[in-house]
Amino acid sequence: MASAGRSRTALATGTRSGAVYAGPAASLFRRWRVLGADLLNDRAIARALGGEVVGRGHVLAPGPGHTRPDRSMSVWINPASPERFTVHSFAGDPFGVCRDYVRNALGLPAWQDGTRISVDPAETARRSAVREKARAAAEAEALTKRQRALRIWNAAHDPRGTLVETYLRNRGLELPADLAGEVLRFHPICPWGDRTVPAMIALFRDAHTDEPTGIHRTALAHDGRKRFEGAEARKMYGGAIGAAIKLDADAEVTHGLVIGEGIETGIAARQLGIKPVWALGSVGAISTFPVLPGIGCLTVLGETDAKGANAAAIQSCGLRWVEAGRAVEIVRPRTGGDMNDIIMGGSPA
Known part of the structure; x- marks a missing residue:
């Protein structure tokens, strides 16, 4: 896995015999210890x-x-x-x-x-x-939701030469050949509530078994930009908890793994030489991302948001991995809100 160099800051360090917490992690650790002194055993x-x-x-x-x-x-x-x-x-x-x-x-x-x-x-x-x-x-x-999600996925097709490629290009991103059709697809009439819209479809796979579990949808306008803003811009369907949009396949994940919230963030990281990358689709999925066997170092792509939800999710995920004896690092952009902003010169999309 490529190093992010000086842009990474350590969250905490740990060994299999114990963990050492520093900075903001220390106060959280004390709070979590109090929760352990209860009647039931976790x-x-x-x-x-x-x-x-x-x-x-x-x-x-x-x-x-x-x-x-x-x-x-x-x-x-x-x-x-x-x-x-x-x-x-x-x-x-x-x-x-x-x-x-x-x-x-x-x-x-x-x-x-x-x-x-x-x-x-x-x-x-x-x-x-x-x-x-x-x-x-x-x-x-x-099961019904998973089957419906996979029917939508199967009805979508290769995104090359479609609004998906235009959408990514508008954000300064390339459409890698290894993602086209395997990870990302285009659906011209994707179900969206009580209507249909053109959409970029991404496939969720179980983090452990690699089985398809659900889909992530980004609604697109006819000029290749996001059709909606806010929470309406993207939707997930089927199973997303404990799953990931694997921009890099399991075979590419050896000692280290990079995770981020958005698909665009993950593709941008790959363009900057940071691999292997999985996009989780939501900030909540970062918080609950499970500790995986065989992964010695987890790198999290940090994002800046006004409510601090991304930072809180990283702390929750990072402490869990450190307690399991794994190394955890954070990559944050020096300018802009996420890795995609680096590609676009620091100007949010």
Whole structure:
């Protein structure tokens, strides 16, 4: 993997026998340690749910009905909660379903206001049936979304000579031959809510298994620029959690890996000689990006945003990787908001 030289700043350093935290990471580490001093053990939760510990008292795991590599459910140890934990689904699974799923996996009895209560065996059986029904429904919905996403992908075609190439050129970016058709495609009438639009389609693949999981869509105007602004400009469909738009294939990823938020950021980094690169599609995906076996160094492409969401996501991801004994580096542009701005001379698109 090409070095980013002096533009990289170390987030933290670590060894397999322990980690040393410096700068802004130090205060976060102290806060995370407090979360670990609770009634439940984070490692036991991770084992029970088939997930992984991502911080002190914090576990990411497959949600109810999701596949094992999935990391769409976040579980925090929280002694102030009646269940002694809090749960959140990044996939939109119902809170009650996730809560009961975790409680059942941990073998916990029902709780009410922090006090044990007895439950009738018939009620226990009813709850188990409800959970199983919810799991099956969630699994079926995830499969339906994945299949629909792949139908959209299969209906798209080689982006060379299309609005996709114009869009990238407008941003100072080339369309690499190895991405055309394999990673990026063009769909002239891509589904977009209750209408259709021309769109650049990118394929998400599971970070672990490399299986296609979903798509990322960028709506394009007829002059090759973004059709919409803000959140409406891009949409994802299918599975994106625990997945990536692999601008460089698995075979190219050996000791090091570079990740970034946007497709344009990733392509710009490649043009600047930084490889291998995966685009994750959202700032939230950076925050939850899983620690991968065999990767000794993770480089994160930083972006400047007014709310600091990118920086917070990098800290969350970086601390998790450092705690796993991996090296973590950040690449930030000296001017502009992201790597694409470097290509465009520091002027945001």
